[in-house]
Amino acid sequence: MTTADTPLLLAPTWIAPVAPANGVLTDHAIVIRGSRIEALAPLSVARNNYPGSSELALPGHLITPGLINLHTHAAMSLLRGVGDDLPLTRWLEEKIWPAEARLAGADFVADGALLAAHEMLRGGVTTFNDMYFFPEATASAARTLGIRAALGIIVIGFPTAYASSAGEYLRKGLELRDACAGDPLLSFCLAPHAPYTVDDDTLRRVAVLADELDLPVHIHIHETAGEIDRSLSQHGVRPLARLDRAGLVTPHLIGVHAVHLDDDEIGLLASRGAAVAHCPHSNLKLASGIAPIARLLDAGVTVGIGTDGSASNNRLDLLAEARTATLLAKGASGRADIWPAAAVLRSLTLDAARALGLDRCIGSIEPGKQADLVAFDLDASELQPVFDPLTQLIYSAGREHVAEVWVDGQHVVKMRQLGSTDAARTLREVVARIPVWQNRVVSA
Amino acid sequence: MTTADTPLLLAPTWIAPVAPANGVLTDHAIVIRGSRIEALAPLSVARNNYPGSSELALPGHLITPGLINLHTHAAMSLLRGVGDDLPLTRWLEEKIWPAEARLAGADFVADGALLAAHEMLRGGVTTFNDMYFFPEATASAARTLGIRAALGIIVIGFPTAYASSAGEYLRKGLELRDACAGDPLLSFCLAPHAPYTVDDDTLRRVAVLADELDLPVHIHIHETAGEIDRSLSQHGVRPLARLDRAGLVTPHLIGVHAVHLDDDEIGLLASRGAAVAHCPHSNLKLASGIAPIARLLDAGVTVGIGTDGSASNNRLDLLAEARTATLLAKGASGRADIWPAAAVLRSLTLDAARALGLDRCIGSIEPGKQADLVAFDLDASELQPVFDPLTQLIYSAGREHVAEVWVDGQHVVKMRQLGSTDAARTLREVVARIPVWQNRVVSA
Known part of the structure; x- marks a missing residue:
């Protein structure tokens, strides 16, 4: 009889554990018990050691750690x-900001995040690092679909429907973090939007909180050449230097985009152990430029x-992005x-987990880690x-x-479909509301 | 009763005809009779005018002209x-050329091209422009799957299992063209491999044939910086200038890659009405560079x-490529x-059709054209x-x-699967042989 404690033995053709060795295993099995990976062993050994387990054969499949989307705005x-x-500029000022100003409430975030979580899960993403207003609604969507989320404690230098001051943004986010303590799927990052939308005082407060609470700092940096020019004229320094002055260039930093970096800045990121979240499709589509990835990798930046x-x-679609x-x-x-x-x-896995401070829990197929896995x-x-399967x-x-x-x-996607009937029903309800949202965007 | 002459009325939510106007129609229908598009009309008009037609409703679908893959080596x-x-260099010299020298015979081409044709058809490609040895085997694969092919009359300056001299390459290709005359799915291009693998005399012969037979010329040009340097030292001119000297820079030219072009060369291509086949994934993967697409489009190059x-x-995957x-x-x-x-x-459609000299037959959803269509x-x-559906x-x-x-x-893909049981059976037979080919590649 299969119970919650019955180990599940996964036997695909190939396993890419990522760590401790980044290669491909054949004739091996992964044993899951409850929420964790119990063992990774040769198939015959696993069968001997876990005689009562249920076994799922996956011929022709490659299992990897779940993919981690290191920057999104799910809603x-x-x-x-x-x-x-x-x-x-026209995209933001004529289209996105007006639409957000009209629509972005908790119900908008709940529906948008649920659609996004579904799209990501079916694409092999098991964790997403989010930055948006009303993170409690994104948390709820993640719980409903059973996807892991690193939620941004957003702070931005203008009032929105969500909060009206830097203090309120931070307080609401930190309260949500307290309320979610112990939730196995949720973690948090401090998420000051960008150097050009957050003042120095707030950046320093974020640095203190990151240090005291041991939280990553998720922030857009150096996405466009224009924001660097404006920082030079307004602050006398480039944005990354402002972050450094505020104490934010540390191993906690997840710098999103990082398209425009000089060699000194790349050296600074490397020496401080900071990470970069590279978003090539967005950078190309908005004509922001091409991030200096080869130089970042050569310098040892995560x-x-x-x-x-x-x-x-x-x-x-994180695989297409990769x-x-x-x-x-x-x-x-x-x-x-x-x-x-x-x-x-x-x-896509262990490096992103490290940036999120989650590498002891996820990012590789190693005994003791949480069972976040994708079969391709x-x-x-x-x-x-x-x-070569990789x-x-x-x-x-x-x-x-x-x-x-x-x-x-949890087996959240089974044969390409949502594994939970509750999640599937909620998805259908959200899909049914899409035309309403669409009309509200178009008619406003 | 439905017969071969019964019109088929397609009623999707959106139609993008590409020409004469490049927009989106709603509440319209496409009427197919036999191999051709008979009408594109408002749905009610189409129903009135073709009362005995069978009707396929496609709610939520967008129909476009079939996509045209303007450069591939299907096998x-x-x-x-x-x-x-x-x-x-290592990729070509250590891996690809040795494998081709060992394996590339008619049976290899037949199986490889069939797999490729299946992948392309299921991805919405209805025509592919091919360059490879043993084009008769590629022709056979295209016929089996019902995909349109522009076959390259390949010529390359070294002997292969297919042919041993420029004369033999051209003769074999032209004989195949004669043998295929009247086949509705097959057309031909002259396909000298590249300026660095074809001598001046052969280039001039190709130019004469292109002119006399009204055939496009499908050739790799300026893919890497290195080939331009070598041309300068060996011939005293850049490769495009050599092609021009041979009389090949005309409306017949389909220059593949065209990564490294100066402004004069872009102006030359534009003024002569030549076309470029842009292959961004290949150019990036092999680190050849980034083609100057904005400048080409500004200059009016197809x-x-x-x-x-x-x-x-x-x-x-032509859609991902686009x-x-x-x-x-x-x-x-x-x-x-x-x-x-x-x-x-x-x-992806009409411009590529024009480059192939096929724009009177395909490339848009207009009455009188062949019915090459994709429903997304x-x-x-x-x-x-x-x-916006586009x-x-x-x-x-x-x-x-x-x-x-x-x-x-012909309805070659139905609900995401091959429409013909014969084609599906042949595909299964080819798939079953893949491990044999794989072993021959690895063990050689």
Whole structure:
């Protein structure tokens, strides 16, 4: 009889554990008990050691750690396609900000985040690092779908429907963090929006909180050349120097975009152990530029990958993002061997987990870690032949090949569909409301 | 009763005809009779005018002209993933050329091309422009699956299992062209491999044939900086100047890659009415560079998009290629509004058809043209909401949303699967042989 304590033995053709060794195992099994990975062992050993386990054979499948989307604004999926093909300033000022000002309340965030969480889960994302208003609504969507979320304690220098001052933004976010303590799926980052929307005093307060509470700091930096010019004229220094002055360039820092960096700034990020969340589709689509990924990797900076929100991408498709990321790094640097597939997989998993302070819990397939896993079906004819399952994953496979997903030991995607009937029902209810949101965007 | 002559009335939510107007129609229907588009009309008008037609309602679907892959080496799908993450020279010299020398016979081409044709059809590609040895085997694969192919009359300056001299290459290709005369799915291009593999005399012969037979000339040009340097030292001119000297820079020219072009060269291509086949994933993966697409478009050069072969991409996924193409053009030029979605769709269809000399037959949804059509299911929750079906197609949709495909009036993909049981059986036979090919690649 199968109970909650019965171990589940997963037997795919290939396993990419990422750590301690970043390679591919065959004839091995992963044993899940409850929410955790209990063992990773040769199949025959696993069968001997766990005789009462249920076994799921996955021929032709590759299991990796769950993918981590290191930067998104999940709720913006309801604004997907608003203002495409516009320059950044017109896109923000004519389309996105007015729509957000009219619509972005807790109900908008709840529906948008649920759609986003569904899209991400079915694409193999098991954790997303979010920055948006009303994070309590995003938390609720994540719980409903069973996806892990690192929620941003957002602070921005102007009032919104969510909060009216830096103090209120921080207080609300910290209260949510307290209320969610002990929730296995939720963690938190401090999320000052950007150097150009947050004042020095608030940046210093964020630095103190990051230090005292041991929280990552999730912030947009150096996305466009224009914001650097404005910082120089307004503050006399480039934005990263302002963050450094405030005490924010530390191992807690997750700098999003980081498109425009000089060598000293790359050296600073590396020496302080800061991480970068690279969002190539968004940077290209908004014509922000091409991040200096080869130089960041050469310097030893931890690089994760993010989709950004649906309004600037427009797919929350982390595997496609990763493929573009490494291709673009090769093309822009002239080095075809930079960021090879195994390193890209580590960026998508363990490196992103480290940036989020979660690498003791997730990011690799090691005994004792939480069971966040993705099974990719590499048996499809368009993925044949498989000379190397890792390069096949990064260069050939797509989210359409994600077959099974586990988060915290729960089998949340089964044969490409949501595993929970409750989650599926909630999704249908949200989908039914989309035309209402769409009308409100268009008619406003 | 439905017969071959019964008109088929397609009634999707949206139709993007590309020409004469490049917009989106709603409440319209496409009427197919036999292999042709008989009408495009308001739904009520179509129903009145074709009372005996069978009707296929496609709610939530967008129908576009079939996509045209303007550059591939279909047979190379059997080498997908060989030599990933290697620099171009090592990739070619250590991996690809040795494997081709050992394996590339007619049976290899037949199986590889069939796998490629299946991948392309299911991704919405209805025509592919191919360059490879043993084009008769590629022709056979295209016929089996019912996909349209522009076959390359390849010529390359060294002997292979296919032919041993320029004369033999050309003779074999031209004989195949004669043998295929009247086949509705097949057309031909002259396909001298590249300036660095074809001598001046052969280039001049190709120019004469192109002129006399009114055939496009499909050739790699200016893919890498190195080939330009070598041309300067060996011939005293850049490769495009050599082509021009041979009389090849004309409206017949389809220059593949065109990564490294100066302003004069862009002006030359524009003034002569030549076309470029842009292959961004291949250019990035092999670190060849980033083609100057914004400048080419500004100059009025016809730009189509190609996947290149599976060994350098590794997906024959033209929609993903198009998305990267426009995103990269925006990011590299700093102009977020360049190559908007409607223009990208025209590049994928009518512009590519024009480059192939097929724009009187395909490339738009107009009465009298052949019925090459794709229906994309935009109803998926990850594509909601749909503010603009064209931007949703280019920026959000993927090949996983291709639901139905018609080529030459045949319904070749039905509900995401091959429509022909014979084609499906042949595909299964080829898939069963993949491990044999894989062993021959690895063990050699």
